[in-house]
Amino acid sequence: MxxxxxxxxxxxxxxxxxxxxxxxxxxxxxxxxxxxxxxxxxxxxxxxxxxxxxxxxxxxxxxxxxxxxxxxxxxxxxxxxxxxxxxxxxxxxxxxxxxxxxxxxxxxxxxxxxxxxxxxxxxxxxxxxxxxxxxxxxxxxxxxxxxxxxxxxxxxxxxxxxxxxxxxxxxxxxxxxxxxxxxxxxxxxxxxxxxxxxxxxxxxxxxxxxxxxxxxxxxxxxxxxxxxxxxxxxxxxxxxxxxxxxxxxxxxxxxxxxxxxxxxxxxxxxxxxxxxxxxxxxxRRGISLKGEAPLAQVLKTYFTPQGGKLSLVRVWQGVLTDGATLNGVRAGGLYRLTGQQQTGVQEAKAGEIVAIGRLEGIKTGDTLSTNSGQPESELPKAEQLTPVYALAVGAEKRNDEVKISTAFAKLIEEDPSLAWEQHGDTREVILWGQGDIHLQIALDRLRRKYNLPMVTHLPQVPYKETIRKPASSVHGRYKHQSGGHGQFGDVYLDIKPLSRGEGFNFDEKIVGGVVPRQYIPGVETGVREYLAQGPLGFPVVDVAVTLINGSYHTVDSSEQAFKQAARLAMQEGLPQCQPILLEPIAAIEISTPQDFTSKAMQLLTGRRGQVLGYEAKDGWKSWDKISAYLPQAEMRDFIIELRSLTMGVGFFDWKYDHLQEVPDKVAEKVVASNANGNSNSK
CATH class of the missing domain: 3.40.50.300 (P-loop containing nucleotide triphosphate hydrolases)
Structure with missing residues (x-):
């Protein structure tokens, strides 16, 4: 028992x-x-x-x-x-x-x-x-x-x-x-x-x-x-x-x-x-386990200047002793905390909250037991909040860049509502959190605790571009003579738009070996490299390119020459296809007290959002849930305005949904700003 x-x-x-x-x-x-x-x-x-x-x-x-x-x-x-x-x-x-x-x-x-x-x-x-x-x-x-x-x-x-x-x-x-x-x-x-x-x-x-x-x-x-x-x-x-x-x-x-x-x-x-x-x-939690093996749960993780990592835990069952092995990790001290003061104790009984030192690899919310490896079942933990505010960050000193991933890992152990990523399109390191003050606190901790001062700016919006109409038999010829063997590649391409979300497709319809097989991969590589930055300055998506014809030289042709020829063809042909700018659209679900529902919808429409509908929020007395599409470019400080309109209680969940054409006037500003090297403008 x-x-x-x-x-x-x-x-x-x-x-x-x-x-x-x-x-x-x-x-x-x-x-x-x-x-x-x-x-x-x-x-x-x-x-x-x-x-x-x-x-x-x-x-x-x-x-x-x-x-x-x-x-x-x-x-x-x-x-x-x-x-x-x-x-x-x-x-x-x-x-x-x-x-x-x-x-x-x-x-x-x-x-x-x-x-x-x-x-x-x-x-x-x-x-x-x-x-x-x-x-x-x-x-x-x-x-x-x-x-x-x-x-x-x-x-x-x-x-x-x-x-x-x-x-x-x-x-x-x-x-x-x-x-x-x-x-x-x-x-x-x-x-x-x-x-x-x-x-x-x-x-x-x-x-x-x-x-x-x-x-x-x-x-x-x-x-x-x-x-x-x-x-x-x-x-x-x-x-x-x-x-x-x-x-x-x-x-x-x-x-x-x-x-x-x-x-x-x-x-x-x-x-x-x-x-x-x-x-x-x-x-009430239904924690009724057989035997007397200790069972605990981590409520908070600290990294202290003196003692290193401390895990604040609630002991639900049994007796925790100093030096016990929890989830395969040996505890490095047992303490009662009062502010920054730590008082060592030899044991903690069921019902007590204490701090345990140096539980490496153990995170906030984790269930702890003395069984070897992981506990048989996990205790319920608080739901993870969706990050809603972001900053692009970089080390102030170039030599500190190697410290970023380690420091961020500790930062997020202390505060699991933070997240970070290296964006695949913009190559920026992005720190996500719950608001501007939240991220400023995180940046202060990076500077104070880990000697890692950071510079920040608003993240770039990962715009894309695509085309409206096809172009046929676009010609690209690369010919270069510099003594000895030269370089020669000659291609004809058909370019056409694909449906939204289909990505990129490359095909070839070469007849009679006018382009030898060994050079065709170079053509595809040249096309892909060009699509990384199209006529408007952004990655191109939803495009099909077909190699239909070409010619070669038995001595001077090479895969590299055909790659360059393909780039020249794309550079010539894509501007003829009426390129258009696309922006990422988020599916957003806003929760707000009913008294502020109309204001929240006005906020959405004022930011080019599309309201899909609203209904009473299940389980929330006098609250509504609004479903909408919102351009990601308009989300940067959306949470700040939403909270301002709703006395600080409004919140939202979101996820990427699709790409959508940018209105002409907005697109002009984005393209002009990107050309001037300022891609943070809307």
Whole structure:
């Protein structure tokens, strides 16, 4: 029988939109639990979270930060996750290994929509989560209005846990809706109980009734008590909160001001009292294996200047020991992390999150076991996000070019939402990511960690060209005399267009040996070489060329001479065939809240896109899915504008679909720009 997961630990992710105050909340949690004696601040760049140089330079989270602390008899591991949508992959990868999540948001109704993708991920994975409405000292909206806005984006019913007490514009305390005890906040200390404010009795009663009614939807006994107007015991309410939160049936809501530690202790109490134990999420994932062999999963990969590679893992089963062999790789150390501080440990039990050193070849999301080779089955991992923004990159110093592939491999191990390629047509090295800031962070890491400064520019669009009409008996003769043997080749070619997507076809219809067989491959080579850059300056596609006639010299002819003759024939004939410019077209699927559907379609049509249709997005409340074709030339900053129009939540998937003729005016600009050596212009 496998070892039961330890129950004296909780793994909690802190998630939420950019600027909601997640790192400040982590700092406050560490301070009130005694893990740190003095709080840092984002402004002073001395917080436990956001310790990476790239994060501190931009005063924003760019990767998962880990912190361990103890409150009463429970060991908490907090994962502070990035809020920017450009780092969503980082957040999703970490979330699959936690027991619960605290969703931090601001009390601004208009910004609540930014929580929709996060709530959808948490609900799809059935990860218990609660909301902490931060910055209540500068609330732009009434508390109940914020709750109403949250209801619109959550598929789980909201259960308010507290009601705010204000004094003018200031937040001075709260009412606990379970105990109906009022409290006043004090900076640097726990809130003091105070007499119940009579003026809030009606509002508090309505909020409490809402809480109890939502709980009663899942508890028949509580429902009977409410119908009979029996006041339920506090112990029963707490038990319901724990059960229903652990089953991801409800969304409890808390409030406070993290920078001043207001509301942080009640939040901790709720995590202590109501958050599910580690075995709850293990059972929900169906992780029930025979034996006691350790089973773990990588949530995040770091490359540190001091210790090299570190893999942050969730232990699902068994006991991991320092020096254990996982997937055939010997672990080089076992650590608990708090910011950049590493504390060595000898073992980690099921339910804990620890870092393992030097697991070479092991990637984020991988399942680990002590079985030789790979584990028998892989644990589910977060879906890989489609890269949507690209830059062409090159080493600033030519001597550094040999370092690019190795550095990129490590970069992508740390951040799997990055990708890179050497484009087959443009020969550019292209770095793909989730947005401009995302790629700028990656470039900073290349410079800082791997001493690899890069230069960048927008990627070239891989335009092609083709022809509209055929040309017959195009003549090409190459004759060169330089003393001794000369060079002679003579060919006649038929050129005709093919249907889109057919590529290139070469044939020959030589009769009577007018072109000897040994020279025909040279003709095909000459044609292919010319097609690499046609009359408009781009590779030529969807063309058929047939060798129909020619002549040769018994002494001076050679395969090389016939190659040159073929090039001359193509150079003469292709401009007669009305060459046209083609551009790659992407099939794109945009996901957006319904309120922004019309704007998203206008954005598409304004960029020469062709809307194919739209429909309700399956599984997404009040969201639409728009299908369209979009020229790749128009995709360069499309994600930036889409996010701007949709409060940062709109996203899209895409794939190359086909080549399409470029409109004449656009084609003229592209050809002229390419002739001038600037192929990045549209």
């Amino acid at each position: 496998s070892e039961k997961v330890v129950s004296n630990c909780r793994n909690v992710a802190i998630v939420g939109p950019y600027l909601s105050g997640k790192t400040s909340l982590l700092e406050s949690l560490l301070f009130v639990t005694g893990a740190i004696s003095r709080k840092g601040s984002i402004k002073d760049k001395n917080t436990v979270g956001d310790s990476a140089a790239e994060a501190r330079d931009r005063q924003m989270s760019v990767e998962v930060s880990v912190a361990n602390t103890q409150y009463e008899d429970i060991n908490f591991t907090f994962l502070d996750c990035p809020g920017s949508v450009e780092f969503a992959q980082e957040t999703y990868n970490a979330l699959i290994g936690v027991d619960a999540a605290v969703v931090v948001c601001e009390p601004v109704c208009d910004r609540v929509l930014t929580l929709a993708p996060l709530f959808k991920f948490l609900d799809d994975w059935e990860i218990p989560h609660l909301v902490f409405i931060n910055k209540m000292d500068r609330a732009n909206n009434n508390f109940m209005d914020v709750l109403h806005a949250l209801k619109a984006v959550s598929s789980r019913p909201l259960v308010p846990h507290q009601y705010p007490i204000g004094q003018g514009e200031d937040l001075i305390g709260f009412i606990d809706l379970v105990t109906e005890q009022a409290y006043h906040y004090h900076s640097g200390a726990a809130a003091d109980p105070v007499p119940f404010p009579a003026e809030l009795k009606e509002q508090e009663h309505a909020a409490r009734e809402e809480m109890l009614e939502e709980l009663a939807n899942f508890d028949d006994h509580l429902l009977e008590e409410l119908l009979e107007e029996i006041e339920p015991p506090q112990e029963e309410i707490v038990a319901d909160l724990k059960m229903e939160l652990g089953a991801d049936l409800i969304l409890p809501v808390f409030l406070g001001v993290a920078e001043q530690d207001f509301g942080v202790r009640p939040l901790l109490e709720a995590l202590l009292r109501e958050a599910p134990e580690p075995d709850t999420i293990k059972e």
